[in-house]
Amino acid sequence: MASQHLSSSFKVYVRRRPLITSESSASKMERSIVQHETNQSISLSSQSSSNRSRTWKSVASFAQVFVASAVNSHVFERVVAPTFPQVMDGATCNFFAYGHSGSGKTHTIVGYDYEDDQHLGMWLSAARDLFRAVDEINVKTRPRECSHGFSEPDGQTHIRGQTEILESGKVRLRKTVLAGLEMRKTGSSSVHDKSSRTHVVLELEVINKELLEARCNIYLEEHKKSLIRTPEGQFIYDPERPLNKRRIDAAEAEKREDETRLKVAEDAVAECFKTRRYPCLGGKFVFVDLAGSDHFDQGNGTSVVGPKQTSQERLQGRQINTDLFALKEVVRARALNQARIPFRSSPLTMVLRSHFLATNKGQSAMILTVSPSEAQFTATMNTLQYGNLVGIAGETTQK
Numbered sequence: 001m002a003s004q005h006l007s008s009s010f011k012v013y014v015r016r017r018p019l020i021t022s023e024s025s026a027s028k029m030e031r032s033i034v035q036h037e038t039n040q041s042i043s044l045s046s047q048s049s050s051n052r053s054r055t056w057k058s059v060a061s062f063a064q065v066f067v068a069s070a071v072n073s074h075v076f077e078r079v080v081a082p083t084f085p086q087v088m089d090g091a092t093c094n095f096f097a098y099g100h101s102g103s104g105k106t107h108t109i110v111g112y113d114y115e116d117d118q119h120l121g122m123w124l125s126a127a128r129d130l131f132r133a134v135d136e137i138n139v140k141t142r143p144r145e146c147s148h149g150f151s152e153p154d155g156q157t158h159i160r161g162q163t164e165i166l167e168s169g170k171v172r173l174r175k176t177v178l179a180g181l182e183m184r185k186t187g188s189s190s191v192h193d194k195s196s197r198t199h200v201v202l203e204l205e206v207i208n209k210e211l212l213e214a215r216c217n218i219y220l221e222e223h224k225k226s227l228i229r230t231p232e233g234q235f236i237y238d239p240e241r242p243l244n245k246r247r248i249d250a251a252e253a254e255k256r257e258d259e260t261r262l263k264v265a266e267d268a269v270a271e272c273f274k275t276r277r278y279p280c281l282g283g284k285f286v287f288v289d290l291a292g293s294d295h296f297d298q299g300n301g302t303s304v305v306g307p308k309q310t311s312q313e314r315l316q317g318r319q320i321n322t323d324l325f326a327l328k329e330v331v332r333a334r335a336l337n338q339a340r341i342p343f344r345s346s347p348l349t350m351v352l353r354s355h356f357l358a359t360n361k362g363q364s365a366m367i368l369t370v371s372p373s374e375a376q377f378t379a380t381m382n383t384l385q386y387g388n389l390v391g392i393a394g395e396t397t398q399k
């Protein structure tokens with residue numbers, strides 16, 4: 001595993017996948033990569049069906065453009081593994097996959113093959129390495145008692161999450177994650193009819209029992225404060241204050257109580273960190289498989305919306321657009337050191353707020369996934385344009 005510390009705080013990578021079965025008759029667009037001082041730029045050209053040739057060139061904002069034959073383990077070694085020492089030092093490192101529908105986001109973050117190490121998604125490879133590292137710590141501290149290291153008495157280091165111990169002694173987390181992914185909404189897009197319409201956020205955090213208990217209180221309080229239930233039984237974020245005075249007073253009183261409890265829980269967490277024996281405690285990998293970017297529109301009408309969508313799907317598309325726009329603005333505002341970071345502009349950035357705030361000593365990266373098919377020229381260009389904006393913002397952070 002690579003072990004160098006990275007200097008920049010937000011890097012953008014491009015991952016081009018091979019043509020897939022459903023595209024067997026598609027022609028590939030031409031692309032060339034230019035190496036600049038530290039970054040790479042990419043140019044695309046295509047001969048469209050109307051024989052109108054199109055070209056587009058990015059700026060030099062990409063840390064690396066992966067070739068189509070690069071497997072998941074290679075991408076992991078280049079993008080995620082170098083940040084491992086930071087997580088083991090208690091930092092938070094965030095990784096986003098961004099791209100149009102069917103471009104390879106889920107293939108990259110979650111993966112579709114759980115048996116072959118080469119094809120494990122980023123989160124699973126990270127979990128494997130975290131388990132190994134935590135196991136080593138546990139074995140060093142309690143050699144006789146630790147065979148797998150995650151059911152130790154208080155004071156030992158743990159990874160939170162419902163784990164499954166296999167006969168071989170291996171620890172399996174993926175059932176929990178797969179159950180969560182099952183709940184992911186899919187719909188039709190311009191590319192296929194199993195397009196992901198929600199974002200998936202996977203967190204891998206190194207904690208111990210005391211921290212888990214203290215944190216549980218915080219999570220409960222945070223959710224209680226920011227979520228409301230609709231008559232249909234759905235939980236949504238409530239951006240409005242209640243208008244009724246009695247309700248306002250009651251809400252304020254409840255809020256004060258929540259704040260008191262939150263303070264107590266926060267103090268307990270701070271105490272855990274003060275007395276922690278391992279620097280890795282609190283270290284976290286966050287992997288975000290964003291919903292398909294087909295709807296992202298920067299105001300110049302460049303989104304690629306499919307014709308076969310229902311009104312409900314169009315509504316979801318608008319929400320995805322809002323989320324992706326807000327994410328870009330958050331990265332930009334942070335890069336420019338703005339006093340106000342617009343976390344509250346979308347549910348996605350509200351969810352990611354604490355992860356962004358925790359990355360002050362960690363690393364964030366975005367992997368832009370693209371198809372080589374000529375038919376996806378506009379979608380690919382939109383993805384790279386978005387990545388350019390995020391990459392340029394990330395560059396600013398380094399200076």
Ligand SMILES: Nc1ncnc2c1ncn2[C@@H]1O[C@H](COP(=O)(O)OP(=O)(O)OP(=O)(O)O)[C@@H](O)[C@H]1O
Pocket residue numbers: 016017018020068070099100101102103104105106107108112189194195196291292293369
């Ligand atoms: N790098 C790759 N190598 C080989 N196959 C790939 C690669 N990336 C994606 N694929 C294949 O392409 C198909 C679509 O990929 P995937 O489901 O990851 O897309 P997605 O971007 O998550 O789409 P959506 O946003 O619609 O959910 C899958 O069958 C996947 O296995």
